[in-house]
Amino acid sequence: MAGRIDRHPILGKRKAKEEVEIIFNGKKIKAEKGEMIAAALQAKGIRIHRYTIKNKEPRGVFCGIGQCTDCAMEVNGQPNVRTCVTPVEAGMVINTQYGLNRDGDNID
Numbered sequence: 737m738a739g740r741i742d743r744h745p746i747l748g749k750r751k752a753k754e755e756v757e758i759i760f761n762g763k764k765i766k767a768e769k770g771e772m773i774a775a776a777l778q779a780k781g782i783r784i785h786r787y788t789i790k791n792k793e794p795r796g797v798f799c800g801i802g803q804c805t806d807c808a809m810e811v812n813g814q815p816n817v818r819t820c821v822t823p824v825e826a827g828m829v830i831n832t833q834y835g836l837n838r839d840g841d842n843i844d
């Protein structure tokens with residue numbers, strides 16, 4: 737399910753926020769300024785952040801607090817960025833990560 741919660745029973749109506757443009761796998765998408773990369777991707781229905789090296793299994797947000805590495809992606813050429821705790825920046829280039837990172841570390 738993609739999208740955002742516009743009206744919450746406790747928090748009320750969502751306030752509009754300034755948008756920035758980021759690039760995901762070569763495609764421009766809008767994100768809210770200051771939100772985490774993972775939140776921006778979730779809002780667009782993007783759930784797969786990386787694939788494991790051994791079994792090529794997809795991984796996405798699991799803990800949401802920067803502890804598990806399942807949300808790791810390549811951001812601005814840097815592999816293994818935990819997208820659940822990294823805020824978006826205008827023009828950021830985000831790519832799905834496949835298996836081994838550029839440093840040769842396996843984060844299966």
Ligand code: FES
Nearest residue numbers: 798800802805820
């Ligand atoms: S979801 Fe666990 S580190 Fe991001």
